[in-house]
Amino acid sequence: MKAIWKTIVCFAIVAGIIGSAYAQFARTDDAIKYRQAVMFLIGQHMGRMAAMVKGKQPYNQKNFLRNAVLVETLSKLPWDSFLLAGSDKGQTKMKSEVLENKEKFEEAAQNLETEMAKLVSAANGSDFNAIKAQFGAVGKSCKNCHDQFRSR
Numbered sequence: 720m721k722a723i724w725k726t727i728v729c730f731a732i733v734a735g736i737i738g739s740a741y742a743q744f745a746r747t748d749d750a751i752k753y754r755q756a757v758m759f760l761i762g763q764h765m766g767r768m769a770a771m772v773k774g775k776q777p778y779n780q781k782n783f784l785r786n787a788v789l790v791e792t793l794s795k796l797p798w799d800s801f802l803l804a805g806s807d808k809g810q811t812k813m814k815s816e817v818l819e820n821k822e823k824f825e826e827a828a829q830n831l832e833t834e835m836a837k838l839v840s841a842a843n844g845s846d847f848n849a850i851k852a853q854f855g856a857v858g859k860s861c862k863n864c865h866d867q868f869r870s871r
């Protein structure tokens with residue numbers, strides 16, 4: 720289990736470095752796959768935290784914090800891949816509004832990064848109500864972007 724986490728974290732860190740150094744994709748398909756993969760991982764790790772917030776799984780600080788740190792890292796990765804011209808066409812649910820309104824999209828992306836950083840600090844503490852409230856704020860940030868920029 721530990722090895723898997725290490726692999727995922729290493730991958731995320733390496734992808735982060737590569738992502739910022741080479742913000743280019745050979746094909747629009749690659750950009751689409753990349754962002755869907757990152758969003759998928761974000762969804763999985765949010766799900767693990769949600770189970771604890773909702774009491775379906777016992778709250779475990781170490782485990783929760785690990786998931787929060789991962790989502791924080793992941794939330795820094797995909798935004799360039801959304802902004803690639805032409806990547807609103809193909810196997811994607813991204814609305815063309817992203818490319819027409821880049822600033823608004825970037826604002827929504829920044830908002831998630833900010834809320835995730837707050838969740839990590841809350842998760843470092845022991846106030847479970849604060850953690851729950853901040854987890855809710857993160858969820859709102861996801862929904863806010865999806866409502867504007869993702870088709871159903």
Ligand code: HEC
Binds near residue numbers: 761857858862864868
């Ligand atoms: C700034 C905008 C933005 C934010 C913030 C955002 N998303 Fe997304 N998300 C999208 C868009 C756009 C798509 C569609 C991507 C595509 O199909 O190319 C997407 C797709 C997804 C998918 C489907 C991935 C797949 O398998 O195709 C999941 C799951 C998801 N998001 C979860 C989340 C969660 C959970 C959060 C919050 C922690 C979040 N997203 C925050 C814009 C956002």
